[in-house]
Amino acid sequence: MRLVIATCSVDYDGRLTAHLPLAKRLLLVKADGSVLVHSDGGSYKPLNWMSPPCAMAEVEPDDLEAAEGVAAVWVVQHAKSEDRLRVRIHEVHHDSDHELGVDPGLVKDGVEAHLQRLLAEHITTLGDGWTLTRREYMTPIGPVDILCKDARGATVAIEIKRRGDIDGVEQLTRYLELMNRDPHLAPVTGVFAAQAIRPQARTLAEDRGIRCVVLDYDALRGIDSSEHRLF
Amino acid sequence: MRLVIATCSVDYDGRLTAHLPLAKRLLLVKADGSVLVHSDGGSYKPLNWMSPPCAMAEVEPDDLEAAEGVAAVWVVQHAKSEDRLRVRIHEVHHDSDHELGVDPGLVKDGVEAHLQRLLAEHITTLGDGWTLTRREYMTPIGPVDILCKDARGATVAIEIKRRGDIDGVEQLTRYLELMNRDPHLAPVTGVFAAQAIRPQARTLAEDRGIRCVVLDYDALRGIDSSEHRLF
């Protein structure tokens, strides 16, 4: 990985045409030849870039560029398309190279899916005598996370979110409206379960007669006997 | 902008939970406090990151971390949510700081918009006697780029793309189907106009009776008297 801080202008031509006026920026050249142009702000998206597979070549500035003070020109050409990037470097403030090796990669915990599985396996945490009917119960407008029955045998639909927000309550409400129109299922009550429930979401849910449950991920995981240290 | 090459592990906790095992990576700290973690490959998207507004604080490793060889810990906390990033640094291989200043920002040439304006102003390039009805003609499923009439007075819908691809033909087809169900408009024919049209897209379009037109941007701009060197 090569890191260059340089005063430069950049032109991209491909699916669109874009231009970056002369300014001081970070140029990041990765081992696969891809190039990122970053400014000191904004989001993680570079101002301009070239994705792999591509090749970076340093060429001599032409007469016009030389006259404008361009010291070096990078041409980055995509291998499979006509996309290309032209970086005109006026001044280099920093230039260093670093050997990084292959990255082991990101591990994403599917928290919502995991919560659903844990809660389904321990449905009695919602109340004694509760029984699981099924997970991912399909309806015409999408799957209900968990369908179960309470101690009295009444049907309950559960919506699970990592963060309990208004839109999750709205989603559960739509399911409940639909299911309560089905005489085989009605009456169906709702449970809104999340690791954290925002006050507005709680207010809305309770106003609609939906019970709110805050899930303790670690506690659920703790009582899960099948959890024998997977990683 | 601070550039650090370090052997580190990273944990993100927020909308999801994610973990990066110990490896040598680039840590990029921007002036606004945002942090990007990049490996030497992949796309322009970092392995992990924190978007502004956020604050980065360097804290002492706890006993457990110290025992594992952690030399320093960065905690990056988002200002408006519970999202946080924890970077455990084992070894620093490079650390440099650079003053970049404010970036003048990206200039995107709105080529498609420009093409639309130019073609609307020179609609007769499609045929003598053709007349413009309007640009951005609204339908319930979106705006038709240009609506016009041919020499015989029949309505024509034009879809304009920089690159003529299958999906552009599908889009125009949807418009034509809809408009031809309207007795006030029907019959409506279609023109698919682009700077370059892929063979598959041309085949599909012509199979559906849609005329394909390759636009010459420079020629259209050349005949445009209003184009008096804007930049």
Added chain:
DNA sequence: ATTTTGATGTCGAAA
């Protein structure tokens, strides 16, 4: 290999 779907999407414009 191709299509569809989700994203810590991001980003900008319109309402």
Added chain:
DNA sequence: TTTCGACGTCAAAAT
């Protein structure tokens, strides 16, 4: 401020 759609979307899963 919120909503909506497009993106140089990208990337993974499903077909």
